[in-house]
Amino acid sequence: MSQKFQVTGMSCGHCVSAVQNAVQAVDPEAQVTVDLATGHVDVQSEQPRQDLVVAIENAGYAVQ
Template identity: 70%
Template sequence: MSQKFQVDGMSCSHCAESVTQAVRQVDPEAQVTVDLPTGHVDVLTHQPREDIRLAIENAGYRAA
């Protein structure tokens, strides 16, 4: 299932990698696409949306 998030606080490739790694701690096989200029993060996963959102927020970013 595809999930879309608006993530605030990402400004560089390290931020994008941090978000990707946070998602993959919940689902190691998730496909994560980060668009830094817009702050959009698309996640292809079967995990609950709330689990993915919390993982992103626990990495230090705001996700909606």
């Protein structure tokens, strides 16, 4: 299922990788697309939304 997140606090390629890795730690099969300029993160995953939000927040970013 496709899930969309608005993530703040990302400013560079390292941030993009950190968000991708955080999501894939919860679901290694997830497809993660991050638009650094807008803060939009699209995730293809069957994991519960809250699990993905917690993973992103634990990586140091805010999810709105």
